[in-house]
Amino acid sequence: MWDYGESKQKFLYISEPQNDFIFSIVAEELGFIGCFVIIALFAVLIWRGILTAMRAPDTFGGLLAVGITTLIGVQVIINIAVVTGLMPVTGMSLPFFSYGGTALLILLASMGILLNVSRASKKV
Numbered sequence: 001m002w003d004y005g006e007s008k009q010k011f012l013y014i015s016e017p018q019n020d021f022i023f024s025i026v027a028e029e030l031g032f033i034g035c036f037v038i039i040a041l042f043a044v045l046i047w048r049g050i051l052t053a054m055r056a057p058d059t060f061g062g063l064l065a066v067g068i069t070t071l072i073g074v075q076v077i078i079n080i081a082v083v084t085g086l087m088p089v090t091g092m093s094l095p096f097f098s099y100g101g102t103a104l105l106i107l108l109a110s111m112g113i114l115l116n117v118s119r120a121s122k123k124v
Helices: 022-054 060-083 101-119
Strands: none
Touching: 022 060, 022 101, 060 101
């Protein structure tokens, strides 16, 4: 039986499970396939951001797209590295997953800007 939401780590085993270590909770509840799907979705997002930057109509749009894509990509890499124990704890949240209204608001606004650059891009 699949017991979604009943992980044991979030009860006094790890600090800040809703912020810094949300990927470990997702890994415990969804397993390898769930982690693979999340990482693959972030990889697609980063790839599409790079394509948007390459097809941007001007230099400013390209640099803006690269900056937003790099921001999201670095946050994902650092958070997953912290959760897996490859880096010391930094306090970096996982984009679109971690608890917090301000970070989510800024990420959604950034994605809106990236979509606007994509809409104005050259169709190849």
